[in-house]
Amino acid sequence: MDHSTFVVRTVAWINATLVPAGVTVDADTPLFANGLINSIRVLQLIAWTEHALDIRIPDARIRMDHFRTVLHIADTFASAATVAGGDDAAA
Amino acid sequence: MRQRDDIVGALRARGELWDVAPGVTALRGDAAALLRDLERAIATLCCIETSDDWRVPPAIDFATLVRAEYFASFPHWLTVASHLRDEEDALRAVAERGEPAVLREASAAPKAALNPAVCYHVYAALARTSIEQARIVTAQAECWRHEGTRHATLERGWAFTMREIVCIGSATTRTRFSSAPPSA
Numbered sequence: 087m088d089h090s091t092f093v094v095r096t097v098a099w100i101n102a103t104l105v106p107a108g109v110t111v112d113a114d115t116p117l118f119a120n121g122l123i124n125s126i127r128v129l130q131l132i133a134w135t136e137h138a139l140d141i142r143i144p145d146a147r148i149r150m151d152h153f154r155t156v157l158h159i160a161d162t163f164a165s166a167a168t169v170a171g172g173d174d175a176a177a
Numbered sequence: 178m179r180q181r182d183d184i185v186g187a188l189r190a191r192g193e194l195w196d197v198a199p200g201v202t203a204l205r206g207d208a209a210a211l212l213r214d215l216e217r218a219i220a221t222l223c224c225i226e227t228s229d230d231w232r233v234p235p236a237i238d239f240a241t242l243v244r245a246e247y248f249a250s251f252p253h254w255l256t257v258a259s260h261l262r263d264e265e266d267a268l269r270a271v272a273e274r275g276e277p278a279v280l281r282e283a284s285a286a287p288k289a290a291l292n293p294a295v296c297y298h299v300y301a302a303l304a305r306t307s308i309e310q311a312r313i314v315t316a317q318a319e320c321w322r323h324e325g326t327r328h329a330t331l332e333r334g335w336a337f338t339m340r341e342i343v344c345i346g347s348a349t350t351r352t353r354f355s356s357a358p359p360s361a
């Protein structure tokens with residue numbers, strides 16, 4: 087999945103699945119501000135990213151900075167996944 | 178099915194649920210009994226996997242969290258533990274006015290964190306040791322995660338109970354354990 091497709095699909099998935107009713111995020115929305123994505127839902131977000139990009143994210147790359155916004159996630163993982171052809175980006 | 182807000186409202190009305198702080202909830206009566214039953218049932222399930230049931234303390238040292246790279250991952254959920262400074266002026270101010278601002282001024286730098294998870298205790302206890310075969314440990318403790326202002330009573334609390342099964346072993350062992358169906 088390429089960068090832009092990942093961004094569009096992830097924003098849609100977060101709005102449908104993760105955020106509270108009445109809240110809408112976009113690609114630049116800070117996901118951790120004021121507890122928008124809590125400590126359980128971030129695990130779902132990591133799993134979604136791994137599944138969507140067909141990669142395994144090593145523990146060392148599970149960092150708040152990498153998941154701060156959907157764009158950050160895409161910049162960190164989608165580009166590498168595209169270059170690597172879907173293999174583990176960090177291996 | 179009844180919605181969470183309805184259940185919380187009914188328990189509050191019965192005096193069986195109340196919050197002592199945002200995300201810190203007390204239970205008694207039927208709700209407390211149900212929670213105890215659930216804890217026992219989950220503990221029983223965990224003991225099918227392992228009889229190595231640990232009792233861990235309610236707080237963890239910072240060095241362990243640093244070694245586990247907690248602060249580099251998602252540090253904003255951490256709750257730290259402090260105490261009052263052993264200084265007469267500070268203690269007198271607290272005795273006279275026990276307000277949050279006075280307490281903050283009279284507090285020492287935090288020396289520990291309240292558990293963000295249980296597994297860190299297992300990692301710390303087994304660090305710098307060699308194991309001949311995979312170790313599977315279970316433990317339960319109170320944990321704290323400050324989720325901003327979006328606490329939801331009986332759903333996401335600042336303080337809550339966590340029971341974990343921790344598997345220590347090779348990558349292959351860990352993958353096999355986490356992907357295997359529960360033991361019968």
